[in-house]
Amino acid sequence: MTRPINVAVLGATGSIGRQTLDVIDRNPGRFRLFGLTEGVRSTNREADYLVQGQAGEPEFDARVESMVTDPRCDVVVVAIPGARALGPTLSALHAGKDVALATKEVLVMAGALVMKAFAGRAQGALPEIKGIRPIDSEHSAIWQCLWGERRENVRRLILTASGGPFWAHPDLDLDQVSVEQALNHPRWSMGPKVTVDSATLMNKGLELIEAHHLFGIPLDAIAVCIHPQSVVHSLVELVDGSLKAQLGRPDMRLPIAVALAYPDRLSDAVPSTSMKELSGLEFHDLDEGRFPSVRLARQAAVKGNGHPAVLNAANEEAVKAFLAREIPFSGIVRSVEGALGAFKGGGESLEAILDADRWARAYIRENSGSLRAL
Ligand SMILES: NC(=O)c1ccc[n+]([C@@H]2O[C@H](COP(=O)([O-])OP(=O)(O)OC[C@H]3O[C@@H](n4cnc5c(N)ncnc54)[C@H](OP(=O)(O)O)[C@@H]3O)[C@@H](O)[C@H]2O)c1
Incomplete structure (x- = not known):
């Protein structure tokens, strides 16, 4: 052009x-x-x-x-x-x-x-996604790792999570943390919704489902690990045991540049990274007891039939209620769990998904009162 x-x-x-x-x-x-x-x-x-x-x-x-x-x-x-x-x-x-x-x-x-x-x-082959180009840094990383690879050679995807502001503080009572604390992300500067999602780890649950659809990889072949430095943006493991990762500073201009310029590359989209910035990288298991969001998202995705739409809409409404100081931080995930438990299932058509979305929003609005007292 x-x-x-x-x-x-x-x-x-x-x-x-x-x-x-x-x-x-x-x-x-x-x-x-x-x-x-x-x-x-x-x-x-x-x-x-x-x-x-x-x-x-x-x-x-x-x-x-x-x-x-x-x-x-x-x-x-x-x-x-x-x-x-x-x-x-x-x-x-x-x-x-x-x-x-x-x-x-x-x-x-x-x-x-x-x-x-x-x-x-779409061209069929996994790395040649045309039409949708991910901007989420994790999915951009996976997308880039997949360029030149064949689908049958992919064993699993590993999504990295910074852990948000609370992961490194296991003694904090998540019933008591404030809106300001939840919005104080240690690595990324983002809008309020996604910042709260990072604090509950629901962001990683949503990203798990996103990766499943985007790359056509089964849910049980997508893992999550905590990587507090946010330098390794995600990884792909191939059948021979090779691990490919994309690394860089936590700067969203890079995945945006990758998405806009594909299949080309933009010069100097972000400043060069020094090797010193790559030292001391840590990886930890996700504590699903304290942060059950990824488990909930996985279960909703396995069930299908509107459950992912309920997960998403219930989470949106609950985050809104938390930001309005109507429910405690821990009430967000409890609300989502409650909505998923009460949902009877829908279909996969657009109408059914929009119905599930409306149902979940109404459910959260009607039931958030029970969480206020905490
Ligand atoms: N920020 C990141 O680093 C990051 C990383 C990965 C993925 N994402 C995803 O990217 C999306 C955007 O995130 P963000 O952090 O950029 O959000 P944001 O800073 O809150 O910005 C949201 C944008 O959408 C507009 N908007 C909000 N509600 C709207 C409505 N009802 N109707 C029309 N426009 C509306 C806002 O307009 P006004 O503010 O002018 O009202 C603003 O332009 C989210 O889905 C997030 O999960 C973000």
């Missing part, structure tokens, strides 16, 4: 959104900001499409639909958190666009549907 690649950024005012604008700005001959969405904040940017407002408002949704299906749009960066990103993602994929996906919730709630939406364009 001789003209710059036209990029639409959904959630341009957020952490991923702003870093995406930075990557675009630093590569003006290669990328052009074609469109963007803003919520309550502003980027003061101009583009062919500027959509302001909240997802769910008819005017916002209609304009986003026009933007992501516009024939001039090449790549859509999806970085609006939560279930509300599903509609625009499906529209972009159905319109034949490449999607650089930060919003893992989309694949958690409707992974099979989303992967089907670009199946016609």
Whole structure:
């Protein structure tokens, strides 16, 4: 392509959104900001499409639909958190666009549907994913490790988790930790939803389901380990015992650059890493007793039939309630467990998934009162 690649950024005012604008700005001959969405904040940017407002408002949704299906749009960066990103993602994929996906919730709630939406364009072989390019650093790492490998040669994936702010403090009472403590992530600067998800380790549960759909790897062949330095972004083990990992600083501009430039590489996307920064790397087992989120996510994914959508929606609502100081931190995972236990199962169609999503939100709103007293 001789003209710059036209990029639409959904959630341009957020952490991923702003870093995406930075990557675009630093590569003006290669990328052009074609469109963007803003919520309550502003980027003061101009583009062919500027959509302001909240997802769910008819005017916002209609304009986003026009933007992501516009024939001039090449790549859509999806970085609006939560279930509300599903509609625009499906529209972009159905319109034949490449999607650089930060919003893992989309694949958690409707992974099979989303992967089907670009199946016609995929080349079949695992490393040649076309259509969806992961931005999550772990999935970007796995994606890069898989380039040049054949699916039958992959034994397992290993997702690394920083552990969030509480993992290294086993004596902390998780009923008592504050919103400020939960938002104080030791490694990454991110939006509030994903930061709280990192603290509960639900982020890793969501990423487990995301990896399963994205790479077509069975759930029982995906492991999680704690790696507090966040330098090894994830690993792939091959059948001969080789381990491939992608390493780098905790800087989301790198996976964003990888997603936008694929199959090319951008020069100097992030500063070079010194070997000293790679010293003292630690890896630990996940304590599923204290942090049961990954187990819950795995169980929900095995059950299917709307359970992943319930996991995701219940978690979104519970995180919202925690950030509003309505429930304690430990109430987030308890709420999700309660919702999963009460859910009778649904189907795999879009309607069934949206029903499961609505059911879970209502369940959490109705039942969060019982957690307030803690
Ligand atoms: N941040 C990271 O390092 C990181 C890493 C991996 C994956 N992710 C994933 O990327 C996604 C975005 O995360 P983030 O950290 O960038 O979030 P964030 O900083 O909270 O930004 C969210 C963006 O979405 C917009 N938005 C929020 N609610 C909206 C709504 N109802 N309607 C329309 N727009 C809305 C916000 O607009 P306003 O703020 O202007 O209202 C903002 O532009 C999440 O799914 C997260 O899990 C993030």
